Amino acid sequence: MIGVIVMKAPLFDAIPGVAAVFVGRSREPRPDPASLAGALGLPAFAVRCVVTAAQIHSDRVLLADESANGGPLGEGDAIVTLAPGVVLGIGTADCLPIVACDPAAQVLGVAHAGWRGTVSGVLEKTLASMSAHGARMERTRIAIGPSARVCCYEVGSEVIDAFFRLRPAVAPAVLKKEAGRTRLDLVGANRLQAMAAGVRSEAIEAIDVCSICRADLCHSYRREGPGAGRMWLLAALTPLPVSRSTGATSP
C-alpha cells in the first residue's frame, strides 16, 4: 500500500490460514483501520469486515462472531474470533500489539497491552478466551509488533509500584534499574505471561522495532504526545486451501 509502513513477523507470517500485519507510520496519522485492510494482501472476497475495540487499557476480551459487520464491538482491549474473514484491529502508539493464533483450531486473538493491560493480565485473559473456544496453548503462536522497548521505555513510581503489587513474581525481571532510572521490558512481561499460560517460548516472536527510537517507522505517544498518530495491528483467519484428493475438477 502506498504511504504506509507495513511490518510483518516472519515466522507468524508463514503460518497457513492466518494473516497479520503491523501498520506503522502512515501519511494519514489517524487512518481508518478499515482503509488499511489491503495491507493484509488478501483477495477482496476473503475480507468480510474490520472490527475494532473501543480501547480503554483494560483486561476485557470481546468476541467477534459471524454476525460482526465492522467497526467497534464495544469497550475492551482484546478481540477473539473463529470467523474467517473478520479482520481484528488493534490501534497503538507505544503499547504492545499482540496477535495469537492456534492455526490447527483456527482460533485467533489480538490484544492491546500497555503497562496497565499487562498488570491486569489482558494477554492471559485473551489466551484463556481462546482456550475456551478450542485453542490449545502448546500449538498457539504469538507475534508482538512494534512498541516502546526496554531501550527507551522509562517508567515512574506508579508503574513500578503496580508491577510489584500485581505482578510480584515478574517485576524484578522486567524492571531494569540503572543509574537511578527504571525502564520497563513490556515484551518480556507479556512473553512471561504467555509462557505461564502454556505457550512455548519458541512460538513467541517479537518484531525488533522500538516505537520511541524508530521515528522513521513508528508513531509514538512518548515522542509525539497526545496528538500522536496510530499504528494498527490487523489480523484475520483466512480460508484454508481446499485439498482435493479425488482428482475431481471444479466447474
Ligand SMILES: [Zn+2]
Ligand atoms: Zn528505543
